[in-house]
Amino acid sequence: MAEADDFGAELTEFRNRVAELRATRALPGGIRTANLDAALFELQYVSDVLWPRYEQLAASARRAAGPADQREQQVLRAVFQRLPLPVLLLDRDGVVSRLNFAASQLFGLRAGYAAGRSITASLAHEERAAFRGQVAAVARHEGSRSLSVELMRGIAGGDQGPVRLWVTLTAVRPPGHRRTSVLAVCQPAGGPGHIGSADEPEAPPRPGPDPGEVSSHVALMDLLDDMAATLLDEGNAPDSPLLRAARLLHGRFADWVLADRAAPGGGPLRRVAVLAPDEGPGAEHAAAIAARDPAEAPLIGEAARAGGQALRVRPEDPYALGEAEDGVPLLALTEASSLLCVPLALPSGAVLGVLTLLRVGGRPAFELAEASAAERMSRHVALALRAS
Template structure:
């Protein structure tokens, strides 16, 4: 290990020196000669020192590596084909691996989930307990089991078993999370699922997991292409409807344009639509309202008039996510909610996202189109913020839908600054 450690230190020092050489590009041309000589010296160091060290370390690698790789591939295949939903997380619940059955259960692709907290895929009321139990398992306090609700199936309790899993070369063990969908929540002491038995209601998840493999091998690509084409067509319809609504609005009315777009997106694209006008956008409003961010639309599902009224009266500055998007001019997409307090709280102190039963959200800045060739180097101004929410029972926002909504927001910004 001493040779490996020494090589690692030499390589880290080399990378640091290369970073310093990159900074030398800002020097005047007459001062770059020394930097060029240094770069040639570093290249010689790689060729004469680092590369021979690497070859020596590679030659000393233990025998039997092909067999070890084959064993590793076998274990990965077993993990992916395991009929129970299984995930590997760290002590903070960040996902490291997730098998196919787990993606079916959560409705989230493994690639998207990797690196994100698994707790975010649970109902808000279960996240704190889940994080606490995972941290305890990672500290070596023993395996444990608890009942949680996985979104969007929040009404169905799922039994979760947590087991610490030491990994070679890592000081802190990972935690293996095993879901048992459909398992009854047993409170009686000593009650358990019989050995070898499959909890009731689990057949649907198993069939779905197996079906995913079958579809991938026989005709799955065609079905995916059809679904993708349908989603793209639906997204184009939304952009077309927004453009039509904007063209029908008279110029010089930023507030009216933003409200019109909110009405178009409500229902067909999102269950909840919040439209906020920033001070820059208020300057283009027909009624010239007092400067300051204000909410111009809060549209929700039927039967949610009370919450819609509270949201309409809410100050945008008290919504952390809206304030951040307005400040950074960058969109935010959350396929699964990560912070229940992202849109603040209602009058009773309950998180708005929890009360509305939101499953995914999309928050978009409405820009004035600055930064184009006709505008020079000017950065675009944020005229408003559109916040789109979908409830748990509805499919989460996709990347294609987020792109379509971003185009619609850009069209909205251009329409808002049209002179009257």
């Protein structure tokens, strides 16, 4: 404490001397050589004396409080991870800073994947704006609050129906953070598809390889084989190769299939097919989606220009596929939980069209292996289009 007082006194004296030097600029004759020498001396004093003293004081403070603080932080981290309720630490925009194990299980997100992403992407589209507003208000120190939110279909509840949560928000300032964060604690709101309570027994881990992964791999191989046969067998299916491919993927690989074809000579895209689910969310909006111009869809336009594939799990931007005539985002109309936008590119790099695949409800999101298979099929479709 005495060292800190001495350092503060020296710093005060230094500031007084600097103020006197600044005052000499107003004297007749301007700045004199003696004053310049004094200013250089004061700068050297800061570099050689004051700054090293500050570093010594900071190091002493860290050594004095370091071990205890580290132990306390380790305890707090362990408590945070072992809390039975899902808990997330958010910034004022709803972006996840960290989440505990229960939250990663609830939202189906790994901690490393969730960090830096907005948690609102896991909520139903109509809930997102209100949730962002409440988080921002709490971060502005306008008081803690609770609200009810609905998760996107397919998260936590499977096919049992919508899942609602009570989310309690409160402002916190974690150690080392320069800005206020928001602590979000989630609790089941009851009703169909509610989250299981802590009293329900957990399923024991399955030893050995996951049969689901093996089955998924076999299904992808079968799909690739069927796609090749569909594109080669023109006699039994005289339609465009793009339409034949879309029909094969519809239902089997994706709930929604949007097929867009480039005009001859590299012209703009035009929508040639929209295959919607036979029933369920968004099926009645197929005609509205088919009537929209693909050029108004940022994600499709980017795939056509850059020739790169886009995989979105719980897409955050509801306008990624454009909007309907009344301004409603098309992605919200489909209630898609994941999407895959695949350009139909030739080996030369020319893009002949774009396939957009959407999954909804309790269906698992697109995985990297499925995205890789879709890219291979898109090359086959592009070659078949060129040949036709």
